[in-house]
Amino acid sequence: MSLLKADQITMQFGGLTAVNNFNLELNKNEIVALIGPNGAGKTTAFNMITGVYNPTKGKIYFEGKDITGLRPDQITSLGIARTFQNIRLFKELSVLENVLIANHLNVKSNVFEAIFKLPRYMKEEKSMISKSIELLDKVGLGDLKYEKSSSLPYGKQRRLEIARALATNPKILLLDEPAAGMNPKETEDLTSFIKEIKEQFDLTIFMIEHHMQVVMGISNVIYVLDYGITIAQGSPYDIQNNQKVIEAYLGVSENDA
């Protein structure tokens, strides 16, 4: 059985159909990529899966359970975490606090136990801090844990956003253009970083990416969207040689010329 399945999901904004009858199947420990020109509906597909938007039509199943229409926090609690195309860190807060916040969903103590520092809460707080520090060390941000998150260089902010998503203990990680704005060297680091965390955290990864260098190198399956329609899906090799994909990316067909 697939880990995540989208069945004919459609998102309409007024008259615009941003995503049209999108089907997706993610199997455990795969890396699946979603590509397509700007405005193709990739982020919208992410937003439907993570509960930011309620699909106009269609169903989404996670581990066989219907999760269509759940709130984003409920979906995250089930084990689907994400990053954003435009980095969305808690800017005024420290690197460590950013990661700690992602641990809050596992806190069992209620607010009174937290205010009065009762034993159960203190235990949770302590374990959450040591876990977060450990995670930051693992992803190479350990030295920066007390820095304000917005003071980090761009590449590190991207990495922190991924670390923050990892702190929610996800089974599936959704990355929205993780290499956007990166130079080739940073992109290469990121690619190996993604492979690394996939192994370390036993993840299934679904990512949107423009850099073919990243996508072709690490994905098992690639989906191609254009104007909300899935124009191709298959292995990196298939996609590279798919005529429709080449047209969508170049904007013209070679036969037109």
Place this chain on the structure above:
Amino acid sequence: MKKRNLILTIISIIVLAIFIFYADSNFDAYQVRILNLCAIYTILGLSMNLINGFTGLFSLGHAGFMAVGAYTTALLTMSLAAKEQNFFMQPLVAPLNSIVWPFLPSLLAGGLMAAFVAYLIGAPALRLKGDYLAIATLGFGEIIRVIFTNTQNITNGALGLKGIPSSTNLWWSFGIAIVTIIVLLSLINSSYGRAFKAIREDEIAAESMGINLFKHKSISFMIGAFFAGVGGGLLGSLLGTIDPLMFRFLLTFNILLIIVLGGMSSVTGTIISAFVITIAQEVLRFLDEPMNFGFAVVQITGLRMVIFSALLMVVVLFYRNGLMGSREFSWDKLIKLFKRNPLVKGGTK
């Protein structure tokens, strides 16, 4: 290190207690009243800052929560004779007409009632965002006033309540202010407090990190309302009389002024600002009186408020962070400051 700070904190609280002991018997009634107001505005400022500053909810219903707390406390503490005197238009409803509670449980009941009302209005209002929440809570504040004006047999309507026992003294007001500071600091620095700040920083990201927005906004809103209710109860008991007109939007505006000037995410800033603004409001009272300029006598009613409003505009336009921004006082910082200054004995090492 941690232990040293705790000791320093305890020493300061003892020093404050000695000061209160001294002020209680040596200050005149006017000075004591201003000190009481400073402490009460500290409580009110902190409670509003939890909602508006730390959680980033633009709520303008504070006067409403204060009214609920003030009326609850007053109705529970007033003597039966005083109740009978007040309610000559319509008798007070049972069981309020036959009970008299001590001050502390009445204050707590006032806080709990305010928190309960916050729960009721939060259910619809906290689903709104930004400006809409401000409008909804502003409306709530006014509606509470209208309700209290019309529930003759509970609140005595527009006549208000007179003869509220004056239980508020420096011990109560400063004691509760300190408890408020300790509780709110503990909350803000806990996992829940971090969740509040995450909501303030970026709702979408917070929700995607598994934070239930509505639940956490409600918690912040209710705890803020609780302390607003307690502050309202203290204020009513200090003044001895309350009526619906007291709880106009102007009251919310005064508290908003305190937290904006002090810094929207600073407990320290709110405390300093509560004292400065409360004292300044008293000192500048002469502005509303007739002023003799030699050649003419001018009286501009409301000039004092104009000055404070102008101050608020200047801060919002040119000095967004207020006095403290999100910085806080800490013993470590204070000691470092002294250590850097070689003029202070033992400062160099």
